[in-house]
Amino acid sequence: MDRLAAMETFVRVVETGSFSGAARQLRVGQPAVSKSVAQLEEYLGVKLLARSTRGLTPTEAGLGYLERAKRALEEAAEAELAARGAGAGLKGRLRICAAVTFARIHLIPLLPKFLAQHPDLDLEIILDDRQIDLVQEGIDVALRMGRLMDSALTARRIARCKRVVLGTPAYFDREGTPATPSELSKHQAVVYLQEGGVWSFRRESSELAVTVQSRLRVTAAEGVRAAVLAHVGLAIASEWMFSPELRSGTVRAVLQEWDLAPHDLWAVFPSGRAATAKTRAFVDFFERSFNA
Amino acid sequence: MSLQARLDAFKADFEAGKPPYSVPRSFIETMHRATAELIESGAAQRARKAGDAAPSFSLADPEGNVISSADLLNRGPLVLSFYRGVWCPYCNMELQALEAARPEFEKYGASLVAISPQTAPNSRKSVRQNKLFLPILSDVKGKVGAAFGLRFNLPDYLVELYKQLKNDLPTFNDDPGWTLPMPARYVIGQDGLILYSEVNPDYTRRPEAEDMIPVLQRAAADRSALHGGDGRSNDPAVEDVATA
Structure with missing residues (x-):
């Protein structure tokens, strides 16, 4: 069993509240997700998830494991980045959410430069004028305008507009x-x-x-x-x-x-998760380019 | 000359310490501090505003006639002005400007009333001094002002200053509490909803009387569209929070 992969799967299951949600985010089949969680529970010798009519919720042991697993995954990602050397090799996929019109005028025209700087990075831009659930949708960072309603979100102000x-x-x-x-x-x-x-x-x-x-x-x-x-x-x-x-x-x-x-533009990160190196690189790039 | 231009000219003389007021500079600075703190408190942003239901009221005029917002709204839209009292020169200038515009407001079927926390004898003085025909109503203990979110407590240092200036609000208002409303102007539609609002935490700033006219024109157009031009409406949908 790949312990890191199993941790990642478990974290996604808790965040989306379902095996199918995690499967969508990880781009694997649902059976693979439930199998991975079952193997992890067997390896640890404790139940991590309680299955009820209201869906999946972490057990007490699961909750404790969840926090540590998140930290371990972030540490692993940082370790990989550090090993590859600064600036080199941002890899994988970054999911960014933004309002449709704002993205069309101000975000998407900047992306070719960012993609050229990071040849191994793919972007998924989720366009929606509504405030979607970042955790449920597996969003790494959202660009949002106006006043922030959800105090649980961590956010950084990028710019202010008349x-x-x-x-x-x-x-x-x-x-x-x-x-x-x-x-x-x-x-x-x-x-x-x-x-x-x-x-x-x-x-x-x-x-x-x-x-x-x-x-x-x-x-x-x-x-x-x-x-x-x-x-x-x-x-x-x-x-x-x-x-x-x-x-x-x-x-x-x-x-x-x-x-x-005025309206403020915020980079909003899903709560309970530190921004990854990929996310930070994107937000830094966008802030610099947008305010240039 | 606009009302604000006249207020600005008066303010320049007043703050320069010119007669008849001849107010020392330190007093002016205390007044500035109180205004800055009231602005900073954000109270003006929390007051009732356009889109909100207007609190209803029944208040007495200086002759003791009770005037209710429901009766006024049955006749047409309502222009409502909250002012501080006859002791406030800015308020008197505003009342004169409103009186001058009153015939124009009435062309659109609108009523105009002014509300302050002062007692009937002081209101009579307002009427006399400013040659008013518009009804001015006594808001006992500022309850209606409070329902609109306009009433505030004067800070202790301003109370001390007013005492020195013999500006005896507890007597003027028959209220031991030192409170005042922020000056404010509302246009209320016949359905009891506020169409226009302006709240002035800096009492030296007031809206022009003429600024109400486009709002009244629109209210008149809505009324003729809704009621075939007969000018009658159903009972206004308002919450009753204050009565005489």
Whole structure:
């Protein structure tokens, strides 16, 4: 039995809560996963997993083993890296999760350089505007925007971005340009459903908020972009979401004397696991390139 | 000249120690400290804002007539101003600006009321001094202000300063607690939901009266779309938290 491989399998089973979930992440069949865990239990002489109607949960012995196994796997990975020499030989697969539009504009164009720097590394980019479960999905690192909701996650702030009210010149020609936030109540807004139809501003220390009219509400940032570019209405967006169009003048920001709460970009790591050398290399690369 | 421009001009004279107030610099610095701490506390961000249900209220005007938000909302949208009291020159300037805009608000079927924690005799003084027709209501012990998340306790050092300036809030407000509302402006739709909010933890900053007009135009358009232009609505969906 390969003890390290068995440890890895056991850790994935606990994190995903099932043999099938672990099998998907490890790209092996489910029977191989259950066999590996059974061999490990036999070797140790204790039950590591309790099987109940609610799924698989670690036993008390399993919980203690889990923590030490995670540390052992991380140590082994670091040892391999150190042996190969610094900078050389990042290997295997890195699963990165990001919001669709952000990745299209800001992440994916940077990847050829990273791939060229690490010829033995493969990337899987999971694109989703929703906040998916990093542990369940076996994600190494997620790039997330906005405020962090889950305090159990370890995260590192990469950058901060202004948010603005924006629209197309064609929309402003047709409907007029709002001069104050209160004038927004007469405009059509394209609302990103995750954020809602109340727009809050700050000027000096004053807190303003206004409900906007929106006949179009969408669940993905890509839809907000398309609707704004089709002149449907105004939107609140981070400048990241419209970087090319703000540069070219295809969209214009208005009400710039009023501040919207900025968005932060975070690299988020699954809880309970130290970032691996691969993950660190990617986050360092992205932070450097993105802020360049 | 905009209201804020007039407030800024007044503030420049006041803070330069000019008469009639002739306030010493150290007093100004104490006032600045209190404002900075109130801003820093984040209280303004926690107050009721657009999208929230407006707490309902029934409060007396200086003549003792009880005015309820439900009655006002039955007639149309409501512009609501929270102010500190007749002793506050910034509040008086704001009340005058609102009074000047009142006929325009009424074109859109809206009511305008101003609320402060001061007692009826002080409210009568506000009316007289500022030549007001808009109803100004006494919020006993600042309960409605608290329901909107606007009431705060003055820090001890500001209480001491106000005592020196004979700014006797416990008498003005018939309330032993030294509390005030942060100045705030709301436009409330007939369904009881707040359409527009502005909270000013720095009391020297106030919204322009005219800024309410686009919100009222929109509320009027919504009303005619919903009710075939008859201007009637169902009972507003509000939570009752404060009564006279």
